[in-house]
Amino acid sequence: MSQQENPSSLRLQILTCHLAASSRNMASEKEAALAAVPSDSRTIFDKIINKEIPAKVVFEDDKVLALRDIAPQAPTHILLIPKVRDGLTGISKAEKKHCEILGRLLYTAKLVAKQEGLDDGFRLVINDGPNGCQSVYHLHIHLIGGRQMNWPPG
Template sequence: MIMQVLAFRDVTPQGPVHILLIPKVRDGLTGLSKAEERHIDILGRLLYTAKLVAKQEGLDEGFRIVINDGPQGCQSVYHIHVHLIGGRQMNWPPG
């Protein structure tokens, strides 16, 4: 199986574990609000891969998934990506 998602550590981590997950093929998916029906598979793969990485990182007590979308959502990179953050107690509301 060809892996469709790339996972790597964030250069400015917001927790002890902060991994970014991105699809290897952009296919016009610059943000979640731009998603179309053809993107359903890759969106599911992003979340499932996040679950696998969380397990690999030992985040058994929980973790946070974040997708920033658009200027008011604080999106700074216009290539859809998922933040996987964990290794500490998360607070609510987040910000």
């Protein structure tokens, strides 16, 4: 088993990533990332899409669902998720067949940002893999706004 495949190594990478973050709000994200294991299993987002788990939905069409994050990092923090995963567990798994949904997600982010009154700007974030601190292996975009963003991000 290589170091990348070793679950202990994966947990250490995730922990190292999250220890670098100084925000107290990151505690629950650290726990979620530590518990995450990349897989094609059903995720919490699949359950939300299927209405098995309630969510504060702000936009929905036949391809995309947008909902408020339960641990917001800004006054506006919305997650945009494709309704059909089709192997798209993270952006690094994107294939040519995913181009349409990736464009649809970005366009929907623009629509939702306008709906939310984020006229002064916003940030889009896609976490990918252990070093990107991805905690749910179902591609999703974080739409964050309503405050001044810092650069570089942590």
